[in-house]
Structures are given as structure tokens and as C-alpha cells.
Amino acid sequence: MLEPRTNLPNRDGEPAMEQLARDPSSRKRFLSAVGGAGAATVFAGLLAACGQNGGGEGERVGDTGSVGAGSGGPTGGAAATRQKNPDPKMGTSDLEILNYALSLEYLENAFYARVLESDLFTGSDLEMIKGFAQNEREHLEAIKATVQKMGGEPAAEPKTKFPLGKPTSVLTLAATLENAGAAAYLGQANRIRSKEVLAAALSIHTVEARHAAALNALLGLAPEPEGAFAVPAPMEEVLASVQQFIVTPTP
Amino acid sequence: MHHTTPAVPTLSATEVHGVTRSAFILRGTLAVAGLYGAGAVGPFVSRSLAQDGGANGDVEILNFALTLEYLEAEFYRRALDLDLSAEVKALAGTLGAHEAAHVSALTETIEALDGTPAKEPKFSFPIKDEASFLELAQTLEDTGVSAYNGAAPAISSPEVLAAAGSIVQIEARHAADIRRARGEPQAPEPFDKALEMPDVLKAVKPFVRA
Numbered sequence: 001m002l003e004p005r006t007n008l009p010n011r012d013g014e015p016a017m018e019q020l021a022r023d024p025s026s027r028k029r030f031l032s033a034v035g036g037a038g039a040a041t042v043f044a045g046l047l048a049a050c051g052q053n054g055g056g057e058g059e060r061v062g063d064t065g066s067v068g069a070g071s072g073g074p075t076g077g078a079a080a081t082r083q084k085n086p087d088p089k090m091g092t093s094d095l096e097i098l099n100y101a102l103s104l105e106y107l108e109n110a111f112y113a114r115v116l117e118s119d120l121f122t123g124s125d126l127e128m129i130k131g132f133a134q135n136e137r138e139h140l141e142a143i144k145a146t147v148q149k150m151g152g153e154p155a156a157e158p159k160t161k162f163p164l165g166k167p168t169s170v171l172t173l174a175a176t177l178e179n180a181g182a183a184a185y186l187g188q189a190n191r192i193r194s195k196e197v198l199a200a201a202l203s204i205h206t207v208e209a210r211h212a213a214a215l216n217a218l219l220g221l222a223p224e225p226e227g228a229f230a231v232p233a234p235m236e237e238v239l240a241s242v243q244q245f246i247v248t249p250t251p
Numbered sequence: 252m253h254h255t256t257p258a259v260p261t262l263s264a265t266e267v268h269g270v271t272r273s274a275f276i277l278r279g280t281l282a283v284a285g286l287y288g289a290g291a292v293g294p295f296v297s298r299s300l301a302q303d304g305g306a307n308g309d310v311e312i313l314n315f316a317l318t319l320e321y322l323e324a325e326f327y328r329r330a331l332d333l334d335l336s337a338e339v340k341a342l343a344g345t346l347g348a349h350e351a352a353h354v355s356a357l358t359e360t361i362e363a364l365d366g367t368p369a370k371e372p373k374f375s376f377p378i379k380d381e382a383s384f385l386e387l388a389q390t391l392e393d394t395g396v397s398a399y400n401g402a403a404p405a406i407s408s409p410e411v412l413a414a415a416g417s418i419v420q421i422e423a424r425h426a427a428d429i430r431r432a433r434g435e436p437q438a439p440e441p442f443d444k445a446l447e448m449p450d451v452l453k454a455v456k457p458f459v460r461a
Contacts, residue, residue: 131436132438135441138441139442190410190416191409195404199445200442202399202403202404202416202445203442203444203445204441205416206400206422207440209421209423209427210423210424214427217431223425223427224345224421228350228418229356229421230420231417
């Protein structure tokens, strides 16, 4: 069976997945620079709070393919694999994915709250930040409500810390968080089993992308730093990159 | 048997529950018939309905996406003939190159799935200056986002879904770019709407010449 993803060319004629695997973007460089082995531990508690099995009986099955850009692309045959995954412990449940998304939304919310307290911005920049903060607040509420509706327990809000310096560095941090958020949602899209959860995640994904593009542009950076095809980020990579903003509880 | 309650009240615009794959494809097909003429879609219906799910269903969705990308790519090519400021011209060039890359990617994906890529329709766009270009660009990019978001849950292959997700993120970034150029809010809603195929085709019909 053919694997369409590996046949996606970019405008230079290189298959997109190979391009993704080559890890070309500055975002990825940033992420690998800050990556740490302890990140999974920090979030383990959050993720453990979720229920056993929230996948629902969605249409999309066989979510065997990792979408991680860093993993070197698909490992084969998932498009042909239509049978139900017999072991619910295989793969990540929708509730786990939702709580992962919730954790990222907590971070974004805490960040924007700090920024709005800071009086660093005025005028159109402030208006933009207020709008983005409002969107993130609604994402957080929506995801939390979804987790509860599915019978899960929403992840706890982490304690956070953000280095707020000059406006430009704050906008850079905002862009980093939003680009990582967009890549994180994209990284989970084809692992979600429920169509409803997928539709919800997609409707948030493109808003994170709008935020990211707007902030990139404000900083004079390319709004589409990865070109014509956005690069997904696997969960481990995203968690490692945001670890620096989590205050680890001291025993 | 599969009927989950809507995810969240605020997400109602994105709900696709109750829409079976067949219904989704059939409605899209009928809308295509409205756009191109019924003769164009005879084989299309029987094929997609005979096999609910799998590569054939995905090919229909990919061809729907391909048609939108043809439209966007041609739109930006035409825009370059207008008298645009240097900044807007550069933007049209970049976005147009992305859309052309989407066209190539979707075409190759459809061929890889043993499907036949849809032919490029002829388009006409009511753009005469920078303002009318940017205004229509905003509509097309926002519609593109909603089109992918609406179609994606009906995709069965995880690979095709990943590809669609990778493209729609770029469409969303484009929408923000154009909105920025117009001084409009770049992310006016917390949740991007999902549009169904017929509504998308109805929205772009004025730009397709019979």
C-alpha cells in the first residue's frame, strides 16, 4: 500500500515527509535545544489524572503511525490498516490527548495573564494580545468541559514561570508558544479516534496557527517558517520544550 | 451506535456527529454536480458510495481539496498582474507558491492512491486593485480553512489526514497574513468554523466559469 504522506512534495520537489524528517525549521532547532529528559516526568502527573479509556468509538482506527516529524516519518502501512486496534492500551486515548492539549492551554493562558498584568503593551499590540488571550481562555474551557463530558478528570493546572523582559522578547516567547501549540495540535490530529474530538481539535489548531502567524509577522519573521507544509511535533518534543515554564514541585 | 454527545456547546459549529461518511460524500458529490454538471460526476457517485471509507473516499475528499487549491493558486497568479504595493505583491507571491505546492502535493497523493486528479476548472475573479484582491483573498483563505476543517473528520487514512492537517495549518496562517495586510483581526473567533462540502462549493461557484 502506498503512503501518501511520503509522496507529498514541497515546492522544491522534495517529498514533504523527508523534508520534515530533516528537521529544517528554527522552531525545531529551538525545541531540540531546550529539550530535556525530565519533561515527561513533569507532565506524567498531569496525564495520569486522565481516565482509562476515553477514546470513544470513533471511525478512525489503526492510529499506529507516529506523526512525529523527528521520528523520520511514517513506519509503514498504516493507511492500509483498517482493522480496529484490539488493545485499547496500544496508542494514546483521546482523553490523554485532550489532557495534553489542556496542559498546553493552561500554559498559554498563564502566559497571557502574566503579559496582560505587565503593562508592557499598548495600542494595537495590546488589542491583539487581549484577543489571543480570550481565544485561549475559550480553548481551555472547551477542552476541560470535553474531558469532563467524556468522563475523564481534567489535568491539574501546573504552576508556571515565564521570563518576561522587553516587549520584543515577550512577543518572541508568545510566538514560540503559539508555534509550538499549532505543531502540537497537528501532531495529534491523526491519533484522535473520535470524530467529534477531532473536529474540535482542528477548529482550535487553525486558531493557534493564526496566532502563530500573526506573532511571527509582528516580529518580522516568516509567518509560515516551514513553507507550504506545517510540521507536526510529537508529544514528547513539545513537553520537553515547555518544561522550562513549569515550576517543578519541591518535596 | 456511535453517537457521542457534542463535545462542548461552544464547539457546535464544528460538530460532524450524525454525518456518516456516505452522507458526507454524497452531499459533496451532488454539490460538485451543481458546479460542473451532473455528467461529470456519474462515476464519482457510484465509486464513493460503493466503498464507504478507504482510499476511494479519501480520493474524493482530496479532489475536493485539489479544486480549492487550483482556485487559490490561480487567484494569486492573477493577483500578480495587478498594480500592487511591493509588500502585498511579495505576500501574493509567497502565498501563491504555497498554494501551487499544495496543488502538486494533492495531485501526487491522489495518484498514489490510484485515483484520478480532478481537472483544473477555468476561473474568473472580480479583482481589479489591491483592495479588492485583499478582500477576496481573506474570504478565500478563511473559506479554505473551514473547508479543510469540515472535510478532515471524514478522512479515513491517518496519512491523508496528516497531510490535510499540514496544509490547513498553512491556510490558517495565510488567512492571518491577509487579515494583517487589511488591518483586520487575525484570529477573530476562538474556534474556526467547519464548512461542509456543498457550502464551500456554493461559496466558490461565482469564481468557476462553466
